[in-house]
Amino acid sequence: MVDDAPAGLDTTTVHPARRYNYWLGGKDHFAADRESGDLIEKAHPTIRLTARENRAFLQRAVRHLAETGIDQFLDIGTGLPTADNTHEVAQRANPAARVVYVDNDPMVMTHARALLSSTAAGRTRYIEEDLRNPGKILAHPMLRDTLDLDRPVGLVLVAVLHFIAEHQHARDLVAELLAALAPGSHLVLTHGTADFSTEQEKEYFRQLTARGASDAYPRSHDEITEYFTGLHLLEPGIVPVCAWHPATDDLPSPHDIAIYGGVGRLGERR
Numbered sequence: 001m002v003d004d005a006p007a008g009l010d011t012t013t014v015h016p017a018r019r020y021n022y023w024l025g026g027k028d029h030f031a032a033d034r035e036s037g038d039l040i041e042k043a044h045p046t047i048r049l050t051a052r053e054n055r056a057f058l059q060r061a062v063r064h065l066a067e068t069g070i071d072q073f074l075d076i077g078t079g080l081p082t083a084d085n086t087h088e089v090a091q092r093a094n095p096a097a098r099v100v101y102v103d104n105d106p107m108v109m110t111h112a113r114a115l116l117s118s119t120a121a122g123r124t125r126y127i128e129e130d131l132r133n134p135g136k137i138l139a140h141p142m143l144r145d146t147l148d149l150d151r152p153v154g155l156v157l158v159a160v161l162h163f164i165a166e167h168q169h170a171r172d173l174v175a176e177l178l179a180a181l182a183p184g185s186h187l188v189l190t191h192g193t194a195d196f197s198t199e200q201e202k203e204y205f206r207q208l209t210a211r212g213a214s215d216a217y218p219r220s221h222d223e224i225t226e227y228f229t230g231l232h233l234l235e236p237g238i239v240p241v242c243a244w245h246p247a248t249d250d251l252p253s254p255h256d257i258a259i260y261g262g263v264g265r266l267g268e269r270r
């Protein structure tokens, strides 16, 4: 855990990157992040497993895309660097892969050096920006200098859309990002859900949200499917993240995971 905050960093309010780092067993979090993390863990005691499974999905999906020819990635909602970040996974499969990371947490910026390591043949860049400004992300000189938007891109929105309160707003953001990408691009997405929660669990979570202790908005399978409108869903579709091309047969229950993941491919535009 960190004791001294970098200058200019607000550590008094919870931030998802630091709370996620807490659940993953990292060291970059403050009291407010741990407090929120513990409250959510009360509502969902397997949250640490959820975080690990979400991360493992991200790595399997990125590896799959890199192995099938996607050589450039836009990863929005990067998180604090941990083992096997997107660029490491992609560049292991293809050393020339290029990755642009985007996150709105200034603390990710302080760790950007770890994210910016790259193979000599590839490239990684980091932009501090908000998902709610897709136009600014897409027009950013660093993105334009790193990614060729006339060729397919892997758009990674993993465990970030559920921080957008309004479903229609989240849909519009995804649609705006996809509209800028070439045919053959892919969307890699995960999103928290209450589909497998009991009524009691849902009520506890609602109370946490109402008092500002949780900032995540779970959505249903149908709602999450809407993010993939116009895309061809890769097998096995939108499933609990642990069930997307799992490395083992011994899967945790959907209730314990409570986060869906899927990958979709953008076809030719008419």
Ligand SMILES: C[S@@+](CC[C@H](N)C(=O)[O-])C[C@H]1O[C@@H](n2cnc3c(N)ncnc32)[C@H](O)[C@@H]1O
Pocket: 015, 016, 017, 018, 020, 054, 055, 058, 076, 077, 078, 079, 080, 102, 103, 104, 105, 108, 129, 130, 131, 132, 157, 158, 159, 160, 163
């Ligand atoms: C739960 S972490 C997920 C990290 C990584 N994608 C993964 O799945 O391992 C969510 C990340 O999204 C970032 N985030 C949340 N809201 C955001 C927003 N509006 N714009 C950009 N990043 C955001 C947080 O700072 C955090 O790093």
